[in-house]
Amino acid sequence: MAENIFKRIPAEKEVFRDERVLMPDYLPEVMPHREKQIEEIVFGVRGAAEGKKTENMLLLGPSGTGKTSTVKYVLKQLQEYSQKVIPIYINCWESSTRHSILNNIASTLGEFVPRRGVSTDEITERIGEVLKKEKKTPIVALDEVDRLFASQYEEEKVLYDLARAKELFSVDFGVVAITNNSEFLAKLDQRIRSSLVNKQIVFKQYSPDELKDILKSRAKLAFYPESLSEEVIPLCAARAAKKNGDARLAINLLWKAGKIAERRNAGKVAVEDVRKAFEEVGEEDERAGKLEGREKEIYELVKERGEITSSELYKKFNSETDRSIRNYIDKLCSLGFITAESEGGDIKKGKTRIIKIKK
Ligand SMILES: Nc1ncnc2c1ncn2[C@@H]1O[C@H](COP(=O)(O)OP(=O)(O)O)[C@@H](O)[C@H]1O
Numbered sequence: 601m602a603e604n605i606f607k608r609i610p611a612e613k614e615v616f617r618d619e620r621v622l623m624p625d626y627l628p629e630v631m632p633h634r635e636k637q638i639e640e641i642v643f644g645v646r647g648a649a650e651g652k653k654t655e656n657m658l659l660l661g662p663s664g665t666g667k668t669s670t671v672k673y674v675l676k677q678l679q680e681y682s683q684k685v686i687p688i689y690i691n692c693w694e695s696s697t698r699h700s701i702l703n704n705i706a707s708t709l710g711e712f713v714p715r716r717g718v719s720t721d722e723i724t725e726r727i728g729e730v731l732k733k734e735k736k737t738p739i740v741a742l743d744e745v746d747r748l749f750a751s752q753y754e755e756e757k758v759l760y761d762l763a764r765a766k767e768l769f770s771v772d773f774g775v776v777a778i779t780n781n782s783e784f785l786a787k788l789d790q791r792i793r794s795s796l797v798n799k800q801i802v803f804k805q806y807s808p809d810e811l812k813d814i815l816k817s818r819a820k821l822a823f824y825p826e827s828l829s830e831e832v833i834p835l836c837a838a839r840a841a842k843k844n845g846d847a848r849l850a851i852n853l854l855w856k857a858g859k860i861a862e863r864r865n866a867g868k869v870a871v872e873d874v875r876k877a878f879e880e881v882g883e884e885d886e887r888a889g890k891l892e893g894r895e896k897e898i899y900e901l902v903k904e905r906g907e908i909t910s911s912e913l914y915k916k917f918n919s920e921t922d923r924s925i926r927n928y929i930d931k932l933c934s935l936g937f938i939t940a941e942s943e944g945g946d947i948k949k950g951k952t953r954i955i956k957i958k959k
């Protein structure tokens with residue numbers, strides 16, 4: 601279908617056709633240079649679509665190498681492809697206890713479980729019941745799985761639950777564990793390791809050329825044609841390649857350069873805009889480097905997500921009171937790191953606020 605004419609013809613001096621494509625939570629529809637990893641994951645989980653056993657796997661690689669997006673991409677396609685599977689994506693930062701992970705699985709299966717007062721055994725039982733009826737195989741992706749080892753309460757036991765799913769739920773689970781911690785495997789008990797990690801899929805840091813391809817595929821959607829000078833993408837790619845081949849940084853630089861060009865009403869992103877974007881990111885890093893403890897954790901989390909609500913933060917850091925988390929948020933706001941606006945736009949106490957990195 602021909603592209604809509606309103607998208608094709610830019611308003612005067614606009615550079616972005618669709619800025620959202622450069623936001624951290626955007627899920628790309630093409631993932632250059634991850635074809636092999638995608639194929640391997642597909643091989644591992646396709647058995648489930650035919651009612652067979654899946655291969656459990658561990659995805660390993662540094663931050664910004666596309667692990668999360670690749671998994672979400674494959675799970676989405678799997679869902680479209682087969683009625684026999686139930687893909688479940690869980691970020692272990694958000695669901696960081698055995699109880700909340702099982703709860704999350706149960707609720708994806710359509711079981712309503714109240715947040716309190718239901719024992720883990722009971723949740724397990726309910727999951728088993730649904731699965732027996734449905735005759736489907738759940739594929740559970742556990743992103744940032746190393747987080748489970750951070751607690752003193754042995755939350756990682758949920759890995760044992762999933763590894764022996766057949767006993768526990770009478771149905772096999774497929775497990776895709778994801779981590780950027782290369783020491784993760786060593787933390788796993790030998791027995792668990794052999795059933796949970798049938799294969800490892802490595803995500804390497806991107807090279808400058810690979811980052812260029814990634815940026816090009818995004819820029820096509822995000823910018824009007826002609827609104828990027830030729831050097832912009834190679835410059836962003838080179839900088840991110842030096843910083844651990846992090847695609848997240850590359851995309852962020854490109855977006856920032858676009859915003860700076862827009863601010864000077866240029867209609868085209870130039871090399872000087874990219875240089876300013878480098879500076880801004882550098883200053884941010886330097887300032888953020890001085891943050892400590894909970895403030896730093898909150899800031900990093902907002903940065904990674906792009907956007908998060910205050911109530912999500914309360915839930916995540918529920919070892920502290922809402923009040924103290926609110927204080928951290930307010931402090932980060934006053935230091936100019938983040939913005940926090942309530943959904944209606946005005947800042948009122950007690951309302952859920954949407955927290956973003958300050959631009
Ligand atoms: N091969 C790729 N093609 C397109 N975008 C990518 C690719 N790899 C990473 N990205 C983008 O880079 C950012 C970071 O990727 P992500 O999957 O979150 O990495 P990780 O989970 O390894 O830290 C996301 O915005 C993602 O869309």
Ligand SMILES: [Mg+2]
Nearest residue numbers: 667668669743
């Ligand atoms: Mg990730």
